[in-house]
Amino acid sequence: MKRGQGELRAGAARARIPLPDHPVLAGYAGHRRSREKADEVYARVLVLEQGRMRAVIAAIDTLLIPEGLESEIRAHAGIPFCALMAATHTHTGPGGLWPSTIAGWMGAGAFDRAQRDAVVLATANAIAEATAGAGPAQLRVGRELWAQGPARARSGAAIDSELVALRLETHQGRAIATLVDYAMHPTIAPRDQLSADWPGAAARQIEKGSAGAPALVLQGAGGNTTWDGAKDPAARVAAEAEWLLEQTAPMRDASVECGERQVALPLWQASPAVPWPFRRMVANIFALMHERKAPSGAQTRLTIGPLTLLGVPGEPVGELGLRARPVRLVGLADGYLGYVETPERWAAGAGESGKTYFGPDLARALGLWPQ
Numbered sequence: 001m002k003r004g005q006g007e008l009r010a011g012a013a014r015a016r017i018p019l020p021d022h023p024v025l026a027g028y029a030g031h032r033r034s035r036e037k038a039d040e041v042y043a044r045v046l047v048l049e050q051g052r053m054r055a056v057i058a059a060i061d062t063l064l065i066p067e068g069l070e071s072e073i074r075a076h077a078g079i080p081f082c083a084l085m086a087a088t089h090t091h092t093g094p095g096g097l098w099p100s101t102i103a104g105w106m107g108a109g110a111f112d113r114a115q116r117d118a119v120v121l122a123t124a125n126a127i128a129e130a131t132a133g134a135g136p137a138q139l140r141v142g143r144e145l146w147a148q149g150p151a152r153a154r155s156g157a158a159i160d161s162e163l164v165a166l167r168l169e170t171h172q173g174r175a176i177a178t179l180v181d182y183a184m185h186p187t188i189a190p191r192d193q194l195s196a197d198w199p200g201a202a203a204r205q206i207e208k209g210s211a212g213a214p215a216l217v218l219q220g221a222g223g224n225t226t227w228d229g230a231k232d233p234a235a236r237v238a239a240e241a242e243w244l245l246e247q248t249a250p251m252r253d254a255s256v257e258c259g260e261r262q263v264a265l266p267l268w269q270a271s272p273a274v275p276w277p278f279r280r281m282v283a284n285i286f287a288l289m290h291e292r293k294a295p296s297g298a299q300t301r302l303t304i305g306p307l308t309l310l311g312v313p314g315e316p317v318g319e320l321g322l323r324a325r326p327v328r329l330v331g332l333a334d335g336y337l338g339y340v341e342t343p344e345r346w347a348a349g350a351g352e353s354g355k356t357y358f359g360p361d362l363a364r365a366l367g368l369w370p371q
Contacts, residue, residue, distance in 0.1 A: 001259035004050025011134030012177030015126040026063035027091025034194035045126035059216035066098035076124035082258035086333040088199035142244035150233035160321030175210035183222030201234035221321025254305030273354035
């Protein structure tokens with residue numbers, strides 16, 4: 001971990017991801033293209049600086065962050081930083097980012113180099129703009145257990161209903177950026193529309209109320225979490241985040257710490273939820289998706305004042321988020337290793353274990369379960 005010293009500075013930017021009229025979509029099995037655009041999609045970036053420390057948080061309107069995408073963004077940005085780059089996980093966002101035929105059919109969308117480049121360049125441009133505009137900042141942080149919120153369990157077990165909201169603002173109180181972390185699968189939009197789903201709608205509402213300052217809406221431990229079917233969950237999330245921030249007092253002396261680590265992972269292993277005659281075949285498919293490379297993952301731990309965010313390169317279930325407290329998990333960050341179930345539920349073939357790529361030790365390797 002590297003700790004910043006001195007004055008806290010912050011900058012933020014939002015860059016539209018330019019796409020063709022009928023872009024490749026990601027989120028569901030098979031190859032799909034959008035029939036129409038319900039939304040524009042964006043890369044939203046927050047840059048934090050403190051002395052020689054520079055940390056970048058990115059919320060990208062797409063399904064996931066495939067292997068190599070973050071490296072390409074860093075190369076185009078051309079400046080050093082510690083990064084927490086996460087997908088909003090919209091299931092109707094730009095696909096074609098993963099250069100794997102198998103991953104494409106499983107939900108990532110047919111590989112499209114132009115769309116991947118569009119995501120890379122938009123994110124790199126947003127990083128450059130946010131860095132150039134960074135200035136002195138103060139911090140607000142609020143968090144609450146929101147049992148009345150729209151998130152509901154999808155496959156049993158506990159969910160993490162906590163809502164976390166963070167705002168950077170000038171010393172005069174003008175918003176620089178807002179960050180919201182809430183666990184709820186973005187599967188609301190029609191499957192044939194390009195849409196940022198509820199995270200994009202919540203971000204737009206927050207931005208409207210803060211004079212256009214970018215709003216980054218991230219996924220928490222939402223692997224087993226869906227929505228309750230009630231009207232306009234995005235508006236509910238945005239309004240609750242604003243209310244939560246109104247209860248907080250600004251902090252000018254908040255410190256920033258950021259660290260990145262490589263994680264050695266267990267071998268590919270199909271879940272007991274897969275019938276035993278097919279488990280070896282399924283494990284081999286996982287290996288082919290990753291071009292048979294030895295599995296590894298990256299994790300970023302970022303502390304901003306009283307809030308610590310821990311990136312998870314996959315979709316952790318709610319119980320893992322509950323166990324991590326007070327650390328707040330950010331799912332779909334810095335890579336994609338599939339779902340992350342608890343070892344007990346994985347061994348029983350329960351919950352989301354049928355969607356995992358690795359065995360029961362994945363949660364342990366990621367530091368989300370005791371060794």
